[in-house]
Amino acid sequence: MSDAPAAPVTEQGVPPVTQTEEAPSFKVFVGNLAYSTTDEGLKAFFEPVHSDIISAQVIMRGTRSAGYGFVALSTAEAAQTAVEDLNKKQLDDRQIIVEIAKPADQKERDRKDRKPRRRPGRRGSKAVPGEVTEAEANGEAKTEDATPAEGEAPKPKKKKKKTAKKPKAKVADDEAEPAATTTESEAKPPRKKRSPRPRRAAGEEPTGEPSKSVLFVANLGFNIDDVALAALFTEAGINVLSARIVRRQYGRPRKSKGYGFVDVGDEAEQKKAIASLEGKDVGGRPIAVKIAVNAQAEEVKEEAAVEKEDTPEVAVAAT
Incomplete structure (x- = not known):
């Protein structure tokens, strides 16, 4: 016979399952x-x-x-x-x-420690009935809100008396505070109203004496500004003294009307510009270049004056 111990057997005759301990990780x-x-x-x-x-x-x-x-x-x-x-x-x-x-x-302990704990006696919070706040313990506050003892009736709250407001004394004109001083940009004189210019019928040529230095440029794209208009002439070898796109009177920013004026200095430059740029395709548009009349030149000056008035000036404080 073998000396090995017999395996334990359960009531059903099946040996029990041995549980192996998992290695710690x-x-x-x-x-x-x-x-x-x-x-x-x-x-x-x-x-x-x-x-x-x-x-x-x-x-x-x-x-x-x-x-x-x-x-x-x-x-x-x-x-x-x-x-x-x-x-x-x-x-x-x-x-x-x-x-x-x-x-x-x-x-779990760290999560509980992170929870904010309520501190009694903080501003905006009421203490638990019967609890002494930190301020009351230090003798800095009265315990009026403390719960009354047994058999003792609660004290009625005192009503605050309404005090009549005293009327403010009128300040004499001599004692009135001086008005705030305004800067030069705020004290600008009101803009003079321009008399409305009579409109020409569609297709009607402007009347007046032809200009000897200014050109009228039409059928321009609405994205062309003064710089682009001047560059259009200088790239063609034309001398440019000034270039301005005529813009609408209202709106911020003021949108282009699709035409402008260019001052080239003299009649020789005018003829040279018309020969070089008349009908030229600019942004998918054939532009028109003509000699402007003096009335149109005056219109350019007025538009420039209005635009200057509409441009806000930045006031620099004196240091």
Whole structure:
């Protein structure tokens, strides 16, 4: 006969299941992970302690990474080595945070400690009935709101007396405060109203004496400003003294009317400009270049004056 002890048998005749104790693991928290990092990539990142890795898991929210994970290691020394060697290292173009994971009970204690505790006697909060506030304990406040003792009737609250407001004394004209001084930009004289200019019928040519230096340029794009109009002539070799787009009277900013005036200095430059630019395609539009009349030149000056008045001046304070 064998000397080996017989296996224990239960009432049903089946030997009991022996439970094997799992080896303890030491978890490491890994934060600031890229959304593309996988479990395999996280495990490969822990190459310095690969022989001690039990598991490596990226925490998921549905189908997307939560941005952190945990690595279980077999020894505390391996966990500490991982923190020292891998913290703030790069993984998938991100600087990774590696820390020893906190136990569940410690995380619960930390969460409770972070909850704000109510302090009695704070401004805007009432103390619990029968509780002495910090101010009352120091003798800085009266305990009027304290609960009355048993058998003692509560004291009625005193009503505040309404005091009649005294009428304000009128200040004499001599004692009145001086009016605030205004800057030069605020004390500008009111703009003079211009008399309305009679409108010409559609297609009617302007009447008046032809100008000997100013040209009328029409069918321009609405995005062309004064600088672009001047550049159009200078690029063609024309001398330009001034160039101005005529704009609408109202609106901020004032929009172009699609035409303008260019002062080229003399009649020779006028003829040269008409020969070079009449009918030229500018932004998909064939422009018209004609000799302006003096009435149109006056219109340009008035438009320039109105635009100057509408431009706000910045007042610089004297230092």
